[in-house]
Amino acid sequence: MTSTSTTLPRPAGFSLDLRLQQPLLIVLAAAAPLVALAFGASWVRVLDFALLYVLLAIGLNLVVGFAGLLDLGYIAFYAVGAYTWAFLASPHFGIHLPFWIVLPLGAAFAALAGIMLGFPTLRLRGDYLAIVTLGFGEIIRIFMNNLNQPINITNGPQGIDMIDPLTIAGIDLSRNLDLFGMQVPSLVLYYYAFLGAVVLALVLVRRLQISRIGRAWAAIREDELAAKAIGIDTRMMKLLAFALGATFGGVSGGLFAAFQGFVSPESFSLMESIVVLTMIVLGGMGNLAGVVFGAIVLTALPELLRHFAVPLQVALFGKTLLDPEVLRMLLLSLAMILMMLWRPAGLLPARTRYAHREGRKA
Amino acid sequence: MITLLESRTVNKRFGGLQALTDVSLKIHRGEVYGLIGPNGAGKTTFFNVLTGAYPIDGGEFVMNGAELPAGKPHRIVAHGIARTFQNIRLFRDLTALENVMAGHHIRTSAGVWGILAQSRAAREEERLVTERALEILDYVGIGRHADTVARNLSYGDQRRLEIARALATEPQLLALDEPAAGMNATETAGLRALIETIRADGVTVLLIEHDVKLIMGLCDRVAVLDFGKKIAEGTPAEVQRDPGVIRAYLGDHRAH
Amino acid sequence: METLLQQTLNGLVAGSIYALVALGYTMVYGILGLINFAHGEIVMVGALVALQTILFLSSAVPGLPPLVLLLAGVVVAVPACMALGYLIERIGYRRLRNAPRLAPLITAIGVSFLLQTLAMIIWGREFHVFPQLIDTAPMQPVAGVVVSPMQIFTIVVAFTLMGGLMLLVNKSRLGRAMRATAENHRVAGLMGINANGVIAATFIIGSGLAALAGVLFASNYAIAHYSMGFTPGLKAFTAAVLGGIGNLPGAMVGGLVLGLVESFGAGYIEHLSFGFLNSSYQDIFAFMILGAVLIFRPSGLLGERVADRA
Ligand SMILES: Nc1ncnc2c1ncn2[C@@H]1O[C@H](COP(=O)(O)OP(=O)(O)OP(=O)(O)O)[C@@H](O)[C@H]1O
Ligand SMILES: [Mg+2]
DSSP states (O other): OOSOOSSOOOOSSOOOOHHHHHHHHHHHHHHHHHHHHHHOHHHHHHHHHHHHHHHHHHHHHIIIIITOOOOSOTHHHHHHHHHHHHHHEETTTTEEOOHHHHHHHHHHHHHHHHHHHHHHHTTSOHHHHHHHHHHHHHHHHHHHHHTTSSSOSSOGGGOEESOOOOEETTEETTSOEEETTEEEOHHHHHHHHHHHHHHHHHHHHHHHHTSHHHHHHHHHHHOHHHHHHTTOOHHHHHHHHHHHHHHHHHHHHHHHHHHHSEEOGGGGOHHHHHHHHHHHHHHOTTOHHHHHHHHHHHHHHHHHIIIIIHHHHHHHHSSOSSOHHHHHHHHHHHHHHHHHHHOTTOSSOOSSOOOOOTTOOO | OOEEEEEEEEEEEETTEEEEEEEEEEEETTOEEEEEOSTTSSHHHHHHHHTTSSOOSEEEEEETTEEOOTTOHHHHHHTTEEEOOSSOOOOTTSBHHHHHHHHTGGGOOOOHHHHHTTOHHHHHHHHHHHHHHHHHHHHHTOGGGTTSBGGGSOHHHHHHHHHHHHHTTOOSEEEEESTTTTOOHHHHHHHHHHHHHHHHTTOEEEEEOOOHHHHHHHOSEEEEEETTEEEEEEOHHHHHHOHHHHHHHHTGGGOO | OHHHHHHHHHHHHHHHHHHHHHHHHHHHHHHHOOOOTTHHHHHHHHHHHHHHHHHHHHHHSTTOOHHHHHHHHHHHHHHHHHHHHHHIIIIIIGGGTTSOTHHHHHHHHHHHHHHHHHHHHHHOSSOEEOOOSSOOSOOSOBTTBOOOHHHHHHHHHHHHHHHHHHHHHHHSHHHHHHHHHHHOHHHHHHTTOOHHHHHHHHHHHHHHHHHHHHHHHHHHHTEEOTTTTHHHHHHHHHHHHHHOTTOHHHHHHHHHHHHHHHHHHHHHHHHHTTTSSOGGGTTHHHHHHHHHHHHHOTTTTTOOOOOOOO
16 A cells, blocks of 8 residues: 555555556557457457447436436437438438538437437336337337338338448548558458547546536436426436437447448347447446446457357357357346346446545545 | 515315415515424425425415416526425435535536537536535535535435535525434534524525424524414414414314 | 228227236336336246147147147146246345336346247247137128137136226235235335235236236237237337326226227328328337327326325
């Protein structure tokens, strides 16, 4: 222990010096795709998806973790963003707008959808909200599936393909980049673009969290009646959380469409909403580090299962008893139940929540 | 004497139960006004309709000459009314400081864009709020617990924190629902001193209390509720002599 | 006119099944204030356990009459689901009664997905044909309306069960204890009622009804599948909200109304939307009703307004 004898002993384990923690994380995040590349391009793809999920989880966490509103149809906002991109940047309608128009538009449509859904429902008790949002997610999916006739809007279950990739400053991220004679693979380019989005999202969300708005959300989450009694317009604040959360969903959806080059209703099932919810439950609701952690772990999970659980089963029983998909669902649902029963604050619960009082002596 | 808050024939029903019947009273600026009565008399209900937690079934509240918006809690706070709860309702997982800072919400104005961009105004406001919240914590006497999570505070300190949070909304009328309930003698004495300071600083206090000594010592005037009706009003001494009040408390009319 | 009658009949059949499931939602909500997301999965388990039993019996003892097979399926499925409902409450929800309100809700979602996954592991992903032990072929049309013995059977069974439940709740000691516990756990405790026991009983009864609903559902539509409980579960919840959550007659009325709306809606949606929407949109009716009820009459058709206590 160092000189500060007055402070409580830190819990053993993760007592990494805070000043070291950040640069370490940055180096780790920057080097990750290069390390992954050594194991094969498919692992870089996993990382790319992990970042998209991180973005989604950050957005959902704003709604569930900060404001305490259980949204089970969150993936619908992702779908709105993705389809916006698909409509406005693909041969489907023959429109090819640049990303700096499509992405904000997708975000705006998602926010609008959030407001339209939230406006009538947010004055209701929290558990009704869960059901209504779940229903909303299903309705959006039914429409995506069926709006191919009488007029073909969504192209139905086949989805829309040949979607324009992300092109930033003239660089087409879907092609390998020749950087001073070095070939940077497309997957790595996308990785850094997504990483930029994630870092920006983290900064912005953190700013919200420690602001008067973040405190109002926390107040609503803790005790809605008391929040009203101190003058918080709870309905407006919930609507704001909903709209901002949806915005993140919309942005990640757009990026997803561009990255994948293809969207179909299948990508936006209820299961996806549940997966994102499990990410934040696992990491720790309301805690940004935990949310990032949860998203990365759960995105990597299916891959890890494919690579390890299957060979393990074959070695043990001579055949695959549980395929990776089933195993994943099993682990997700168990994680949700067990976390709530035994570690409701998540694997990485917030240790110091806000640092409002830098340097004040007691 | 200037009237700060007036209730005019306020009524509240719960199904078949008439919880408040034509309750009219005037609270003067700068006084401590007591609201007493037996259990179930309707005192807390009066607070709940006053602050908009429950919709009102008849009558109205007038604050500084303006009618209060019924059933809109956050706008009623903006008119200068703050309350505490009989069964403490803090934001239990937030620190004491955060609780009070949340109380400043209505007196601050930083918007989403200012916060996202960390504009000068937003940062300045945040700094001021932090400073002011710490002052209020000191004012109610729990400044040293600023970083303690609310649930971990002692019972008496939780009551004080609730008052601090209410004060952060900068009220003209502070409505306290049994603030001394569950306190020991020392804590009660401290609370009494605090309420006196609050009054001296120009905040009018509406006080529900069962502790007779506290009521006698603090209140300028007292109203008595029984079965939802105001049965007496006056100085504590007058009310204490009122035969109707004595009967209500002894409860002899309940036997019939 | 004929289609009108026909759609009424179809709506009543679906609606009475929704009503049975809705009762389980509403009873649990009335007592615990919890949306038991896993309730729809009990319907699925009921259907699949009954199917398993029937398949086993008909191959072990060939030549058993269909009604006996169906009865055997019910006799096994109902207790199995009751036990399952009890376990879910005991292991999952009971520990969370005083937890922050999101915790039991998220647990319930987890349980729902866990049950689906387990069913997928046991019964596979494929659709199973549920044997038609009671004739689902239409009988001779009466006044132009075709009706099958199975449909009549469904309506009779469902209404009998609902009547039985009403008797139980209104007349029996257990029913009184349930109503008292719904009012207030602590006070019920003071009155000498074992609240834990009553809550367990509520889950057991609700699960039994759900199991029967599962068998009826699978028999009517001749199909059983690991995810078959989810949509009817959601719809039944909608029915419970429509009738006024926590209110038993409300759940029944809500279920029937929802069944009718769906049946009529599917028939007329093309006309109503000028050919833009077709019957593949049938499932959105439930959600639209849910949204409309929550916006315009959150207390439901038969519910009364209750404010949160301040
Ligand atoms: N939300 C509610 N729903 C139904 N009845 C209520 C509600 N709130 C209060 N009541 C009833 O209204 C009456 C007045 O209650 P209230 O809480 O205002 O009494 P009180 O004077 O504050 O009593 P105490 O001194 O015990 O706090 C009581 O009969 C109570 O049961
Ligand atoms: Mg009271």
